[in-house]
Amino acid sequence: MKTNQTFKVINLTDLSEIPEIAGSEIREPTAERPWIFTNMVSTLDGAAVIDGTSGAMSSPTDRMMFRSLRAQADVILVGAGTARAEQYRLPREPSAELAAQREARSQDPEIALMVVSRSSDTFGIPAAAEALESSRKQLRCGVPRFSIASPGSEGFIILLQKLRTCGVRSVLCEGGPNLLGQLSEQDLVDEWNFSMAPSIAGGAESRPVRSSLPHHRQVKLSRLAIGPEGTVLGRYLTQSPNTPG
Secondary structure, eight states: OEEOSSSEEEEOSOTTHHHHHHHHSOOOOOSSSOEEEEEEEEOTTOOSOBTTBSGGGOOHHHHHHHHHHHTTOSEEEEEHHHHHHTTOOOOOOOOHHHHHHHHHTTOOSSOEEEEEOSSOOOTTOHHHHHHHHOSOOBOTTSOBSEEEEOOGGGHHHHHHHHHHHTTOOEEEEOOOHHHHHHHHHTTOOOEEEEEEOSOOOOTTOOOSOOOSSOOOOOEEEEEEEEOTTSOEEEEEEEOSTTOOO
């Protein structure tokens, strides 16, 4: 590992390093809301999807970081369109190593899934049916294992405040671009994780973050990890009072 004065550069020789890397990174909530972090994959030219999904850009390195970041979260937040396109299911039980991390942080063994939908329609989302059949309907803090959120005119601030009141410390947003754009507009993202695939998409594919309102957010590079196949895993912290250095 080579360390810069301001950020880490890690050449991954073994993907088993990734859970430890993700688990060692600081994610502290405030009294008002949980820590909000994101995870997304894109090509070198900025495409967030190829043929409608992110699967074609994925790699063993990206998938290991995907699982490792999920294991840091109390709640996964995702837009309904993404949940349908990617056929979202209830989060799987973490590996033994990641489960041990959760226990050490006093987190629930299960991870909740919250889908953002204006219409509250769960059609085409496999996780909704799985939740009905599951023997465990909610986490210890009372948050449902699967739920639909419609922030409406109140925006996301009230929703996040309610989650924090329940004891939720961290929320991982996995997209899509419109949801990430809304959170960014309201300056609610503390940490951005990007997996950059070593490929070019061309065309006019969607960007990872889409917003109707132009806005500028300064971020600070915290870590770069490079996988054997060339996937680059970047972690960036938003420069705001809520974000530890």
